[in-house]
Structure formats: structure tokens, C-alpha cells
Amino acid sequence: MTSAYYENRKRLAQAIPRTGTLLEAAQTQAIRLKGRKTGYHEYRFDREEMVKQERLLNAEEVNSFVEISCRAGACPMCLNIDVWDGLLCPYGCKYCFADSFRATLYTAFFDNAKTMGLRHCDPDRYKRDLGELFNYRLTDPHTHVNPVRKAIAMNMPLRLGIRFEDFTKREKKDGVSLELLRYLASENYPVMINTKSDLIGHDDYVRALADNKGKAAVHITLISSDDKLLKELEPNAPSYQQRINAMKSLVDAGIRVVARVEPYAVFLNDDESAVYRYIEDVWDAGVRNITFDSYSYTGRDPGIIRNWANLGLDWDRMFLVSAESQPVSSYMLGSFMEMFREKGFSCSTFDMGNVPTNSQDICCEVTDLFTDSQFNYGCTVMAARFVRQTEGSVGWGAYEGWVMEHGGFLSPALKAEVKQLWNAVGNNAYSQCWAPGIVPVGIDQDGIVWEYDSDVVDFRQDIFNNSTNPI
Amino acid sequence: MVEIPSKLQHIFSFAVALEQNGRLRNTIYCHKQTIYVINQDHTVIIRFPIKDIVVKKDGDLSFENPVAFRANEFEGKWISIEKDKICFHSKDGSFTAVKKCVAPSLSFEEIDAVFIRHMKKKDKRFSIEISRGIWNHLDESLSHIEFRVKKHEWLIVQRNIFDGSVRVISKTPSTSEDVSKQLTEEITPQTSSKLPRRMGAIAVRSGDLRAMFEGKFKGKNGSLHLIFEKKKPVILIDNSKSTGPNDPKFQAIIATCIYDELRGKI
Numbered sequence: 001m002t003s004a005y006y007e008n009r010k011r012l013a014q015a016i017p018r019t020g021t022l023l024e025a026a027q028t029q030a031i032r033l034k035g036r037k038t039g040y041h042e043y044r045f046d047r048e049e050m051v052k053q054e055r056l057l058n059a060e061e062v063n064s065f066v067e068i069s070c071r072a073g074a075c076p077m078c079l080n081i082d083v084w085d086g087l088l089c090p091y092g093c094k095y096c097f098a099d100s101f102r103a104t105l106y107t108a109f110f111d112n113a114k115t116m117g118l119r120h121c122d123p124d125r126y127k128r129d130l131g132e133l134f135n136y137r138l139t140d141p142h143t144h145v146n147p148v149r150k151a152i153a154m155n156m157p158l159r160l161g162i163r164f165e166d167f168t169k170r171e172k173k174d175g176v177s178l179e180l181l182r183y184l185a186s187e188n189y190p191v192m193i194n195t196k197s198d199l200i201g202h203d204d205y206v207r208a209l210a211d212n213k214g215k216a217a218v219h220i221t222l223i224s225s226d227d228k229l230l231k232e233l234e235p236n237a238p239s240y241q242q243r244i245n246a247m248k249s250l251v252d253a254g255i256r257v258v259a260r261v262e263p264y265a266v267f268l269n270d271d272e273s274a275v276y277r278y279i280e281d282v283w284d285a286g287v288r289n290i291t292f293d294s295y296s297y298t299g300r301d302p303g304i305i306r307n308w309a310n311l312g313l314d315w316d317r318m319f320l321v322s323a324e325s326q327p328v329s330s331y332m333l334g335s336f337m338e339m340f341r342e343k344g345f346s347c348s349t350f351d352m353g354n355v356p357t358n359s360q361d362i363c364c365e366v367t368d369l370f371t372d373s374q375f376n377y378g379c380t381v382m383a384a385r386f387v388r389q390t391e392g393s394v395g396w397g398a399y400e401g402w403v404m405e406h407g408g409f410l411s412p413a414l415k416a417e418v419k420q421l422w423n424a425v426g427n428n429a430y431s432q433c434w435a436p437g438i439v440p441v442g443i444d445q446d447g448i449v450w451e452y453d454s455d456v457v458d459f460r461q462d463i464f465n466n467s468t469n470p471i
Numbered sequence: 472m473v474e475i476p477s478k479l480q481h482i483f484s485f486a487v488a489l490e491q492n493g494r495l496r497n498t499i500y501c502h503k504q505t506i507y508v509i510n511q512d513h514t515v516i517i518r519f520p521i522k523d524i525v526v527k528k529d530g531d532l533s534f535e536n537p538v539a540f541r542a543n544e545f546e547g548k549w550i551s552i553e554k555d556k557i558c559f560h561s562k563d564g565s566f567t568a569v570k571k572c573v574a575p576s577l578s579f580e581e582i583d584a585v586f587i588r589h590m591k592k593k594d595k596r597f598s599i600e601i602s603r604g605i606w607n608h609l610d611e612s613l614s615h616i617e618f619r620v621k622k623h624e625w626l627i628v629q630r631n632i633f634d635g636s637v638r639v640i641s642k643t644p645s646t647s648e649d650v651s652k653q654l655t656e657e658i659t660p661q662t663s664s665k666l667p668r669r670m671g672a673i674a675v676r677s678g679d680l681r682a683m684f685e686g687k688f689k690g691k692n693g694s695l696h697l698i699f700e701k702k703k704p705v706i707l708i709d710n711s712k713s714t715g716p717n718d719p720k721f722q723a724i725i726a727t728c729i730y731d732e733l734r735g736k737i
Contacts, residue, residue, distance in 0.1 A: 009732060015630050017615060017674050017728035020704050021513040022585050023577070229734075268734050309512075313734055316676075320614055325632040466635035471619060471628055471672075 003342075005335040006272055008464070012332065013267070015468040016321055018314050035107035035114065057110035062121040066129070068147045068410055069162065073417040074430040075350070076362050076375040076382050077192065078410070079151040082163040083126060083176050086118040090168050091196055091237040094307040095263055097299045098163070118168065120176045127183050134187055141374070147410040154374035154407040157217070157366070158184065161194035172199055181208035181216075190214040190370050194260065196221045198238040201246025210253040217256040217366045219291065220247055224269040225278040232311055244285050251286030258365045259287050263295040265322040266332050268313070279343050289365035290340055292349045294333045295323040297429065326429065328467070330354060331460035352435050353460055355384045356452065377402065378409035380421045384432035388452045396422055396446035423447035436460060472551045472560050482506055482519050482719055486542035489682045499545075500579040501557075502537040507582045515679050516586050517723040520711070537579035540572035589724045594701040597666050599625050602694040603684050608640045609677070615728060616677050618699070618706075620670035628672070673699060674728040675706060683708055683723060693718055704729075 041050040062085045072078035087106055088099050106113035133152045136144065141153040160166050166177040184191045185208050193216070199205060200218055209216035220243055224230055227240045238246075250257045259282050264270070282290070300319065308315040322329045330353030337347045337354065348358035348365050360367040361382065362375055376382070386402055387394045396419060409415035420426045423446075424433040432438050432450070436458040442449040475483070486497045486508040496511035506519040538557045549560040551569075559570045599618065609616065610629055617628040627640040683695055698707040708723040 013732045014672075014730055016632065017672075017730045018733065019512070019514060019676065020726040020729045022509075022516055022589070022705070022724065022726050023513045023581070267732060271734075316614070318734075321632070328632045463632065463635035467630045467632040467637060469637065471617075471621070471626065471637070471639065 003335075003339045005270075005332075005339050008332060008335050009266065009270065011468040012321060012328070012464075014470070016317060018267070018317050024312070036109075036111055038111070040111075054111040055109065056112050057106060057116060058119070059112055059116040060119055061125075062119055063125075065121045065126055066133070066148055066158075068151065068414075071430075072147075072376060072379060072410060072414055073421060074352075074380045076377070076379055077157060077159055077364050077366070078376045078379070079148070079156045079158055080162045081158045081160055081180075082166060083121040083160075083180055084118060084166045084168065084171065085120070085164050087113055087116055089165050090118075090170075091165060091234055093196075093234045093237065094311060095233060095265075095295070095299065095304060097296070097301045097304055100301045100303045118170050120170075120174065123176060123179045123183075126180060130183070130187075130189075134189065137189070141407040142404075145411075147414070150407070150410050151376070155190065155214075155372060156375060157190035157192045157215075157370050157373055159192045159194065161219075165195060165197060166193070167195045167197035167199040167205075171197075172202075175204075178204055178208060181205065181212070184214070185209070185212040185216075188212060188214040190216070190373050192217045192219065192364065192366060194219045194221065196234065196237045196243070198242040198246040201249035203249075206249055206253045206255065209250070209255050214372070215256075215369055217258060217364070217369055218250055219258045219260045219364065221260040221262060222247075222278075222282070223261055223263065224271075224274055225281060226269070226271060226274040229269065229274075240281075244281050247282065247287050248285040256289065256366060256369045257285075257287045258289040258291050260291050262291070262293040263299075263322070264292050264333055264336060265295045265318045266329070267321070268318050270336060275339065279340060279345075283343060283345070288344070289346045289360075290337075291363060291365050292333060292337055292347065293351055294329045295319065297323045297326075299323065326434075327353065327460040327463045331458070331464045334460070350381065352380070352384065352430065352432060355381055355432070356388045356435050356437050358385070361385045374407045376410060377406040378415060378418055380418060380430050380432050383418065383422060384435045384438060387432060387438050387450045388435075390452070393441050393449045393451045395444045395449045397444070400446075419446070472549050475548045475550055478719065479506075479521060480548055482508075482521070483542070483545045485685060485719070487545050488685050489542070497542040498539060498575045498577070499542050500537065500539045500577075500582050501534040502579045502583075503534055505583070507579070507586065508542065509577075509582055510679075510682075514676060514726040515682065515723060516582060517683075517721050518586055519719055519721045539575050539577075539579060541575065544570070544572040546570055586724060589703065589705045590707060590722065592700065593703070596698050596700045598696055598698045600694050600696055601627075605640070606681070606684075608638070610638060611677055611681055613638075613677055615674045616680055617672040617674045618670075618697075619672050620666050620668075623666045623668055625666070629677070670699075672730065673706065674730075675725050676728065679725050683725075 040053050042053050044051045062083065065083055066081050069075055069078040069080050087103060133149065136149045136153045138155060139153045141150045144150040144153055160177065171177050181191065191212060193200060195218065222240065222243045225240055230240055247257045295318065305315050330351050333349060333351055334354045334357065337349065340347050346359040346365060348360050348363040350363045355363065363381055383399055386399055403409060417426065421431040424431055428434060437452050437454055437456050438450050439453055439456055440448045441451045483499060486499050489497050489510065497508050500507040504520060504522045506521055508517040509515065536555060538552055538555055540557045546559040547561045551558045551560065553571065555574050557572050561568045613629045613631055619626040619628060624641060629638040696709045698709060704727050705724040706727060708725065711720045711722055713720050
């Protein structure tokens with residue numbers, strides 16, 4: 001099988017070379033967080049004594065577990081719930097920046113963060129809080145100001161596993177997430193899980209998901225079929241075969257499984273034979289939906305760069321072609337996804353450059369599953385899809401009307417953010433303004449008027465071809 | 472405790488400056504009459520001969536035993552050496568501070584062996600002279616610089632994968648005398664006839680090459696002699712004939728980049 005993707009990859013390799021070194025890269029220590037002073041005391045004149053100054057995090061319990069994602073301006077599935085938390089994720093993935101962000105946040109504000117271990121939400125608490133929220137379910141979303149209540153009113157699926165892995169070995173022992181899944185099943189509330197764990201394929205969990213008449217979907221992150229690479233990059237995560245087996249168990253029980261290739265990174269997890277094996281194995285497990293994303297620009301973190309250097313991997317090249325050079329990385333991702341579509345998979349991505357050609361409206365590949373739910377239509381991914389599917393030109397007014405028909409914007413602040421992005425103001429990476437084929441055709445009282453034109457040359461392809469042309 | 476000669480201070484400062492210029496974090500290795508500076512990514516080694524700078528006399532500075540330290544530890548002109556560690560001394564009124572630096576993991580011998588191995592001539596060499604002015608034509612923000620030979624002429628290429636443009640610098644005949652003259656001054660091939668008819672791309676990271684010009688402290692018009700040798704994974708840089716008062720003599724090797732589709736190992 002010869003794919004256009006590997007022709008592109010070959011061309012890219014001739015334009016952006018790998019770093020050569022004179023000596024093997026030196027192993028360096030992990031970056032240490034300075035954190036807060038330990039045992040810090042201040043002298044209080046009023047009490048004439050030294051007083052210990054400390055702020056302690058509740059190391060046993062997570063109190064805040066439901067939220068609207070900070071990426072809701074672009075994300076159609078933004079109702080997050082996480083019942084587990086910790087300073088460090090037990091899987092220790094070398095490309096993941098969540099640990100680093102959490103560590104910065106927790107160690108900067110709390111004195112006990114370094115010893116906190118894993119903590120979880122009290123099941124009685126989440127059942128009580130969710131029970132209260134579910135009172136708003138299927139009520140008129142326009143009557144709510146609180147964005148979480150509004151999302152619940154829209155029956156928007158709850159999404160586990162965005163902030164933390166909810167299916168660790170501790171979970172196997174404590175069953176906190178399992179109890180949540182059982183509770184959601186009893187409430188018939190739709191749920192979607194993001195995980196790398198094979199625990200989700202164990203009978204109890206499969207049953208809890210299969211029993212949910214509100215429907216359930218599981219995204220299993222699996223970025224390669226190369227076990228050696230996975231062991232390097234995700235040292236403590238379940239093996240390739242364990243995750244394939246989990247996929248199969250879930251599919252056999254009638255649960256929607258979406259394989260998740262995130263991050264996709266050129267010259268990292270796109271080895272030809274490994275990709276073909278992946279396609280075969282995931283297909284044989286019964287999975288028909290895959291979601292992708294290229295490496296996150298936010299991932300440029302000193303700790304991650306050092307992790308890569310210690311593995312002897314070329315961070316600079318990967319980051320340049322898979323994140324920093326937005327159009328080229330998006331173009332490569334698009335051609336990568338085509339390989340999977342040729343096999344018959346339904347493929348979508350959050351990468352705006354490929355949103356117009358996504359197989360489904362919801363980039364999590366669950367549009368056809370959660371048919372009794374509304375999603376966050378007031379976001380730029382949905383804006384791009386709306387423009388793509390509308391005949392002729394589209395102004396903000398038409399888009400806003402469409403969003404209002406589907407439950408409205410989750411908050412006024414979110415509406416303002418999406419409107420800015422609609423007009424190409426703000427972080428353009430999340431704006432439909434750079435989606436290929438979506439072109440400005442005019443201005444009205446609300447800003448730019450857009451139109452989808454499939455005949456417009458894909459600027460990403462132009463950039464790719466020009467910059468990789470032989471001299 | 473001895474005072475470091477000013478030229479040696481310049482070399483140490485150069486190594487520190489490299490760190491600020493891009494993300495190079497460097498290590499300095501000193502032994503007898505040689506100093507090596509190696510960057511953190513191990514893509515550049517620079518060798519400074521210090522024969523004329525450090526003269527061993529009783530009570531004077533010498534590097535009889537190898538010493539090494541991180542460039543960013545460099546702190547002041549007063550030093551002493553304890554076994555393989557360098558100590559920086561600073562005085563302020565009645566206070567004295569001593570900073571004992573940690574020795575890096577690699578040894579002087581290891582760096583020396585790599586450098587000498589790459590410097591040995593094994594095949595036909597050809598070269599190009601580039602001046603600081605070349606940076607008027609190059610974009611430092613782009614990741615790589617390619618050197619190519621086409622029809623016996625040098626081409627310097629940069630690819631911009633952000634906007635698709637390709638920058639090609641060549642010494643082509645031009646009707647404009649000014650442009651021709653400028654390029655002739657900035658890219659002076661040894662002679663066209665010595666160059667092969669064609670040479671595929673040999674690339675280095677832009678930051679690595681840019682850093683070399685930091686070594687030419689005050690010479691605005693100074694140039695660097697880049698030497699290529701077939702099948703060698705490095706570009707050699709020869710600045711050993713420098714005569715500028717503040718332009719230290721040095722030789723360097725820069726690892727060339729690899730055109731393959733592998734993920735590593737770097």
C-alpha cells in the first residue's frame with residue numbers, strides 16, 4: 001500500500017532535517033519545581049511569636065469536579081467531569097504537559113502538594129451535586145445563566161478524563177469512577193470517557209457503560225502500535241495489546257469506542273509499518289471511529305523538552321513540523337487521516353485546518369451516537385461546520401440564530417469570545433478563519449461574512465509544496 | 472588564587488554569550504593550552520588554543536590538570552583550581568566569596584577525541600567564506616541553513632515552512648554592480664573550479680551557525696571559513712588565522728543535520 005502521506009513525509013524529511021550530534025546527548029535531571037518554602041514561619045508582633053504560614057490543599061478529596069472547559073470557545077463537547085486528581089499522573093507520559101501545569105499550579109499555591117498522591121471525589125458528594133444538577137435536565141436551556149446548568153439542560157454528555165486519568169490502578173481498588181458510571185447509568189445520563197487505561201474494558205466497567213440508556217462512548221488514547229515506542233513515551237500506561245483488548249471488550253458490548261491518536265507527531269508515531277498494523281488491529285477490534293490531533297503548541301514546556309532529550313528524541317524537529325508550523329502540521333495531519341479513511345474509518349479532528357473535511361460535526365466522533373443530546377454549538381468548530389454546510393455566504397447573525405435554535409451559547413462571555421474568533425480576533429489557532437475553503441466574502445454589521453468554497457486552493461498544500469520543493 | 476588574563480575572560484564570556492544567544496547552554500573544558508566549549512545539545516564544539524594567553528609561571532594560572540565547568544557559572548576574574556574543580560573568588564570590601572563549580576559529566580579527553588577525529592582530513596575538502604553580513608540575507612528565525620553546490624556554485628538556502636517561501640542566496644552574475652559586489656564579499660567560494668559540479672544539501676541549525684559569529688567579538692566585517700568534507704557529518708570552521716585584536720583564534724565543528732525520516736536518536 002503506497003500512501004500519499006508517505007510521499008509527503010519523504011518530502012518533508014528533505015526540507016526539515018533531523019538534528020545531528022557530535023556526542024550522545026547527556027542525560028539531565030528532571031526540572032525541579034522551586035515550589036514554596038517549607039516550614040516557613042513569620043514573626044507576629046501582635047502575638048510576639050513565630051507563626052507557621054501555610055496553605056494546605058485538601059489532599060484527600062476533590063471538591064470541584066464539574067466544569068465547562070476553558071477551551072469551550074472551540075470545543076463542542078465541553079462539559080468536563082473528573083473524579084480523580086493528583087500532582088502527577090501515574091502513567092508519566094513524556095509528551096504530556098498536564099503534569100507540568102498541575103505541578104506549577106499546586107506547588108505555587110499549596111504547601112502540601114508534593115505529598116498529596118492521588119485524591120478523589122467523595123461518591124456521596126458527586127451523587128448529591130449531580131442529582132441537583134440533573135433537576136435542570138431537559139429544561140429550557142435559555143432560562144439558565146449558569147453554564148453548567150445550561151449544558152445539563154441540553155443533555156450534553158459528561159466527559160471524563162480531560163484533567164486527569166480516572167481509571168488508574170487505585171481506581172481498580174477504590175471504584176470511585178465505577179460508582180459514578182453506575183450512577184450515570186441509573187440516571188440514563190450520557191457519558192464520554194477519555195482514557196489510556198485498559199481497566200475500562202473490565203466487565204464491571206463495560207456493564208456500567210452498556211447499561212446506560214443515555215448512551216456511552218469511550219475514547220481510548222493509543223498513539224502507535226509500536227510497543228517499544230509506547231514504553232518509552234508512556235512508561236506506565238497499559239500496553240498496546242491491553243488497550244486493543246479493552247477496545248474489543250467495549251465494542252462487543254455495543255459501546256462506541258473511538259481510538260484517539262493524540263498526539264500525532266510527524267517522524268514520531270507515524271512509522272509506516274506500525275501505522276498499517278495499527279489500522280488492521282483497531283479495525284479488527286471492531287472500532288470504526290478515530291479522532292486525531294497534532295502535537296499541542298502548549299506542549300512547549302522545558303520539562304517535556306528535557307524528557308525528549310533524555311530519550312534521545314529530536315524534539316525540535318517534531319515540534320516544528322507537528323505543532324509550530326501550523327499549516328504544514330495541519331496539512332500532514334489531513335493526509336495522515338486520509339489513510340485511515342481509505343480503510344473505512346470515520347475520522348475527525350479538533351485541528352481547525354481539517355475541521356471542514358471531518359467525517360462528523362462533533363470532532364469527538366459521537367455526532368451519530370448522542371442523538372438525544374445537544375452539544376456546544378456556540379464554538380468555532382461548529383461555526384466552521386455551519387459555514388461548510390450552508391449554501392452561500394454566512395454572517396454572524398445566521399450563525400447566532402442557528403446556535404440559539406440548539407440551546408444557545410453557554411455564557412455571554414463565551415459568546416463574546418466566539419464572536420471575536422469569528423472575526424479573526426484572538427487566538428487564531430482556534431478560529432475558523434484559517435480553515436481551508438472558508439473564505440471571507442464581505443462585511444456586515446457584525447463583522448466578517450464567510451462562505452465555503454471547495455474550489456479554493458488549500459493554502460496549507462501550497463505552503464507545503466512550496467517550502468519542500470527541490471532546489 | 473590568580474587573575475584570569477583578559478583574553479581568557481573574553482573566551483569565557485563568549486561561552487556565556489552563546490547561552491544567551493538561542494538556547495545553547497555550554498560547558499567549558501580547559502587543559503594545558505586548549506579550551507573547548509561545547510553546547511548543551513552537543514551540536515557544536517569550539518576549540519580555542521590559549522598558548523599565547525596563558526603562560527605557566529610559578530604562582531600563575533595553568534591548567535595542568537583538566538578542569539571543566541558550566542559556562543553560566545563563570546563569575547569574575549579571580550580563580551583558583553582545586554583538583555578538577557574551578558573556584559571563582561569575588562571580593563567586596565571585607566567580604567570574600569568563593570564559588571566552587573560542579574564538574575560536568577563529560578571529560579576533556581572525550582571532547583578532545585571527538586574534535587580531533589572530525590578535524591582529521593580524510594577526503595577532498597572544499598570551502599566557503601561567509602561574513603557577518605550574510606545575516607542581512609538570512610532569516611535567523613528559520614530553523615536551518617542549507618549549503619548546496621549547483622553547477623560549481625554555492626547556494627545557501629532557507630525554507631520557511633510557515634509561509635512557503637524559500638530563500639536562495641547565490642553569487643549569480645547581476646547587472647547591478649552593487650548587489651554583485653555585496654554578494655561577492657559575503658560569499659566567496661574558494662574557487663568555482665574546485666567545487667564539485669553538484670552537492671546535495673548540507674544543513675546546520677541556524678542558531679548554531681549564528682553563534683559562531685559571537686566569537687568574532689568586534690569585527691563587524693569579519694568572516695568565517697567553513698570547510699566541507701565529503702561524507703563527514705560536520706562542518707569545520709577555521710578562524711585560526713584571525714589577526715584581529717579582539718577576535719580570538721578558534722576552530723569549531725558543527726554537526727550537520729540528517730535528512731532521514733527517523734525519530735532519533737539524536
